[in-house]
Amino acid sequence: MLRRSLLLGASAFVASPAIAKTAAKPVVRVKTIALDPGHGGLDPGALGTVGTQEKGVVYKVARELQAQLQLGGRYKVMLTRGGDQFVPLRERVARAQEAKADLFLSIHADSHPDPYVRGASVYTLSEEASDREAAALAARENHADSMSRTAAEPDPVTRTLVAMTQRGTGNDSRRFADTIVNTFGKGGIRLLPHTHREAGFAVLTSPDIPACLVELGYLSNPQDEKLLTVYQHQMALARSLRGSVDAYFGAQGVTKKA
Numbered sequence: 001m002l003r004r005s006l007l008l009g010a011s012a013f014v015a016s017p018a019i020a021k022t023a024a025k026p027v028v029r030v031k032t033i034a035l036d037p038g039h040g041g042l043d044p045g046a047l048g049t050v051g052t053q054e055k056g057v058v059y060k061v062a063r064e065l066q067a068q069l070q071l072g073g074r075y076k077v078m079l080t081r082g083g084d085q086f087v088p089l090r091e092r093v094a095r096a097q098e099a100k101a102d103l104f105l106s107i108h109a110d111s112h113p114d115p116y117v118r119g120a121s122v123y124t125l126s127e128e129a130s131d132r133e134a135a136a137l138a139a140r141e142n143h144a145d146s147m148s149r150t151a152a153e154p155d156p157v158t159r160t161l162v163a164m165t166q167r168g169t170g171n172d173s174r175r176f177a178d179t180i181v182n183t184f185g186k187g188g189i190r191l192l193p194h195t196h197r198e199a200g201f202a203v204l205t206s207p208d209i210p211a212c213l214v215e216l217g218y219l220s221n222p223q224d225e226k227l228l229t230v231y232q233h234q235m236a237l238a239r240s241l242r243g244s245v246d247a248y249f250g251a252q253g254v255t256k257k258a
C-alpha cells in the first residue's frame with residue numbers, strides 16, 4: 001500500500017518506511033504442507049524393544065517439523081491427525097486434499113525381524129513394489145485401515161497412478177523423495193542402502209499432491225529406538241526434513257504451483 005503525498009502533487013507517491021520494506025519483497029505464494037504422523041489412537045504402529053510406540057515418536061517429529069516450517073512464514077502446515085487419534089488412511093488423504101496441500105509427507109518408524117537393521121528410508125507410490133521388503137512395508141502400513149469401520153475400497157493405487165502420470169505428480173513425488181535422501185545424508189542421518197523405494201501405499205494416493213512416506217528408523221533396533229526418543233535427534237530429523245521441503249520448492253521456483 002502506498003500513501004499519496006499531497007506535498008509532491010497528485011502524480012507522486014511515497015511509501016512509508018514500513019510499507020516500503022514490505023513492497024520490496026518478491027511475491028511468494030504460501031505453500032500448504034500436509035504432515036501425516038502415522039497411526040494413532042488404537043493403532044500404536046510399530047513397537048520398540050523397550051516398548052516405544054511408533055505413533056508417539058512420529059507425532060513428536062511431525063509437531064517439531066510443523067513448528068520449524070512455520071517459522072519463516074513461507075508455509076502453512078496442517079497435520080492429518082491431532083494428538084493421539086485414529087484416522088483412517090483415506091481420511092488422511094481427504095484432509096490433505098481439502099486443505100489443498102502442495103506437498104504431503106507421511107512420517108513413520110519401522111520394525112524388522114532382524115534387530116541389526118537400522119536407518120531411515122523413503123518411499124513413493126508405485127503399483128509395482130521396487131522390492132519384497134517395500135511391498136511388505138506397504139502391506140503393514142496399509143493394514144491400519146483394517147482397524148477402521150469403513151469398508152475399504154478396492155485398491156485405489158492403479159487408478160491414482162494413471163491420474164498422477166497425467167499430472168506429473170509422480171515425478172514431483174520422486175524428486176521430493178530424492179531431496180529427503182540428500183538432506184538426510186548431509187544432516188548425518190543414517191540411511192538404509194538404496195533408500196528410495198516404491199510400493200502401493202494407500203496413504204500416498206492423492207493424484208494432485210506430490211507425496212512421500214518416510215520411515216525415520218527402526219524401533220526394532222535398540223540404537224535407533226533410543227535415538228528416536230531423544231529430543232535432539234527428533235529436532236535433527238525435523239531440521240533435515242524442513243531442509244528437504246525448502247530444497248523441493250527452491251528447485252521448483254517460488255511462484256509455480258506444485
Ligand code: ZN
Nearest residue numbers: 038045108109
Ligand atoms: Zn508406520
